Amino acid sequence: AQSVAQPEDQVNVAEGNPLTVKCTYSVSGNPYLFWYVQYPNRGLQFLLKYITGDNLVKGSYGFEAEFNKSQTSFHLKKPSALVSDSALYFCAVRDLVNDMRFGAGTRLTVKP
């Protein structure tokens, strides 16, 4: 079955610094990879996805992620963090026909 690991429960960065939220996956066949963000007391919002093509995908709010097949990773990145980026971030994976599975989430805190 497909699965996702987010090795960091918490990531702290200073405003203006680059941020990385890590994700590794396991799936049989080609992976479809997603990042979602959850603000306090809200549902999840889609940020970006990798289906095929260019390994670097760009999404909402200036976020991007790089698909690395050899390392089975799909890390989320942003060149310059904002305080408003503070939230809970989830990586997710599915294969061609199965359901979507989520990681445990990483809480990002951006300090002024």
Add this chain to the structure above:
Amino acid sequence: GAGVSQSPSNKVTEKGKDVELRCDPISGHTALYWYRQSLGQGLEFLIYFQGNSAPDKSGLPSDRFSAERTGGSVSTLTIQRTQQEDSAVYLCASSLTSGIANTGELFFGEGSRLTVL
């Protein structure tokens, strides 16, 4: 509506009572998911409906949990004889599929917060 709608937004019930949570997905979305999220934690997969196929129930934690999807649209998650450990936010999501390729992102509702006293 434009998004996934869930009701009730909040439900407080007594231990042992049955509860029903409703999800109205985005029109035309053939895939529908239920997840459970405990306070500040990750998403626990519960059940997945895809078109007219038999649902994937592999995530349901016990036989007290069941879900149905009528007419390929609205879904109801039922929890019988609720226990305190059932307290959580129950999230519903839907997505668009094209043929056999299930590459669409999920659109989430705001969730139903269940508190079992």
